[in-house]
Amino acid sequence: MASAKTAPTLxxxxxxxxxxxxxxxxxxxxxxxxxxxxxxxxxFGKHGYEATTVEQIAAAAEISPSTFFNYFPTKEDVVxxxxxxxxxxxxxxxRPKDEPVNAGVRxxxxxxxATFERDEQMILARGRLFLEVPELRARIWxxxxxxxxxxxxxxxxxxxxxxxxxxxxxxxxxxxxxxxxATLEWMRSNGRPGLVELTxxxxxxxxxxxxxxxxxxxxxxx
Numbered sequence: 001m002a003s004a005k006t007a008p009t010l011x012x013x014x015x016x017x018x019x020x021x022x023x024x025x026x027x028x029x030x031x032x033x034x035x036x037x038x039x040x041x042x043x044f045g046k047h048g049y050e051a052t053t054v055e056q057i058a059a060a061a062e063i064s065p066s067t068f069f070n071y072f073p074t075k076e077d078v079v080x081x082x083x084x085x086x087x088x089x090x091x092x093x094x095r096p097k098d099e100p101v102n103a104g105v106r107x108x109x110x111x112x113x114a115t116f117e118r119d120e121q122m123i124l125a126r127g128r129l130f131l132e133v134p135e136l137r138a139r140i141w142x143x144x145x146x147x148x149x150x151x152x153x154x155x156x157x158x159x160x161x162x163x164x165x166x167x168x169x170x171x172x173x174x175x176x177x178x179x180x181x182a183t184l185e186w187m188r189s190n191g192r193p194g195l196v197e198l199t200x201x202x203x204x205x206x207x208x209x210x211x212x213x214x215x216x217x218x219x220x221x222x
């Protein structure tokens with residue numbers, strides 16, 4: 001999820017035509033941001049979230065505290081940040097416009113599966129912090145709301161509807177709800193089964209119309 005300090009935006013048509021200099025600069029910034037986050041997560045795992053200061057993170061990452069704040073407005077943001085949203089946006093916008101929404105979401109997830117597998121331990125470390133640290137739990141709901149707005153904008157881009165269209169907003173809410181619950185289950189189960197599998201199961205529930213039937217318990221044999 002993107003930082004709560006930044007409003008979600010869609011890539012502009014010119015975004016793929018960035019200059020080589022600009023592209024290199026952004027890649028270097030991205031590497032620095034990810035390095036700071038990895039360092040912070042390592043320290044949180046070793047010393048605890050509350051006991052770890054920004055100054056300690058900066059020292060371990062070999063940067064100044066002011067540089068840390070250039071990349072992350074608060075200590076909370078270093079946990080909340082991930083780089084998947086921009087990639088997922090581009091992948092979703094490249095899907096055929098007549099493709100059902102859930103099918104598009106599934107294809108994006110499949111495309112990100114290798115990345116999720118590579119970053120599994122880092123994502124799980126963030127997830128544990130979300131579940132354990134009260135101030136992060138409070139912030140995550142803002143992030144969910146912003147991600148829903150982002151999904152609504154994506155759907156508006158694909159369908160030609162207004163972002164505030166009722167049916168579109170309901171669809172966005174259902175998608176983010178399914179993904180969020182799948183992610184929570186994945187974190188609670190320590191990464192097994194995989195995130196893509198759990199999200200597909202959540203989308204299966206959505207596509208079935210959320211029809212739940214009682215599970216019949218077989219009598220125990222004596």
